[in-house]
Amino acid sequence: MTQRTVEHGNFSIERRFDAPASLVFQALTDVEMKRRWFAEGDGWVTESYALDAREGGHEEGTFRYQDGPPIRNETTYLDVVDDRRLVLSYCMFIDGKRISASLATIELSPEASGTRLIYTEQAAFLDGADTLKTRKEGCEQLFDTLGSELTRLAA
Amino acid sequence: MTQRTVEHGNFSIERRFDAPASLVFQALTDVEMKRRWFAEGDGWVTESYALDAREGGHEEGTFRYQDGPPIRNETTYLDVVDDRRLVLSYCMFIDGKRISASLATIELSPEASGTRLIYTEQAAFLDGADTLKTRKEGCEQLFDTLGSELTRLAA
Numbered sequence: 001m002t003q004r005t006v007e008h009g010n011f012s013i014e015r016r017f018d019a020p021a022s023l024v025f026q027a028l029t030d031v032e033m034k035r036r037w038f039a040e041g042d043g044w045v046t047e048s049y050a051l052d053a054r055e056g057g058h059e060e061g062t063f064r065y066q067d068g069p070p071i072r073n074e075t076t077y078l079d080v081v082d083d084r085r086l087v088l089s090y091c092m093f094i095d096g097k098r099i100s101a102s103l104a105t106i107e108l109s110p111e112a113s114g115t116r117l118i119y120t121e122q123a124a125f126l127d128g129a130d131t132l133k134t135r136k137e138g139c140e141q142l143f144d145t146l147g148s149e150l151t152r153l154a155a
Numbered sequence: 156m157t158q159r160t161v162e163h164g165n166f167s168i169e170r171r172f173d174a175p176a177s178l179v180f181q182a183l184t185d186v187e188m189k190r191r192w193f194a195e196g197d198g199w200v201t202e203s204y205a206l207d208a209r210e211g212g213h214e215e216g217t218f219r220y221q222d223g224p225p226i227r228n229e230t231t232y233l234d235v236v237d238d239r240r241l242v243l244s245y246c247m248f249i250d251g252k253r254i255s256a257s258l259a260t261i262e263l264s265p266e267a268s269g270t271r272l273i274y275t276e277q278a279a280f281l282d283g284a285d286t287l288k289t290r291k292e293g294c295e296q297l298f299d300t301l302g303s304e305l306t307r308l309a310a
Contacts, residue, residue: 089256103256122277
């Protein structure tokens, strides 16, 4: 039989944005707004991207970095509380091979002037094709990009 | 706004069964076989149960304990490796209210005479309606019942 392994791991990322929770939620759930910070970036080609962030809805994207292999995510939104919470499951694929399955929770809390975001990912990395460290770093970059986008929108 | 909370937690359960991995896998993925140990039990009424344990397939069940409220699960199978591994996401509902979302991994390893099963659940308990301890105890009971069913099948 083929060697099969699973490495489980969890991490959290916290950010504070100078934007109301409703705008942060919109940037997480509106397909055109999310596409800008999530799917596009220097050197990246977006082959497909779709988002329906309602309970039971799906998100999918296929991306390439320069002339690298296709990187794909497939997401299902499980729990959605407007302006407050998203719980989703997602899988990542490289070149058609599933490298991970994750449960991800995004919690938004209004603060005096802005919003605190806590992202928690509980992941199963499959067959040694990805690591907790790499995943956390990738997510940190995404939330930094979201922060820049929110700053741009506020300006 | 309504008070919203998320408690994250993980646990693992390990069992050894005197049955080949192929039979354990069958008991996890065949609707009639799984229904017996998963959906039926003294005092429980099964209002609905369906299982399609292929990648992208769904499982759903609605159960009542005596005259209690409906308890429902909704599952999606994410990764399926015959006789070796299942990765799934699932939500639990009591009386229509979502109480948790989880990522669950089942790993099967053939041993000299039997199979080792490791179940790992990474859970998000929503709005204080369930706990890690209760969930782990419930899963331990289910895998004990699976063990009894495998013993019955071997006899």
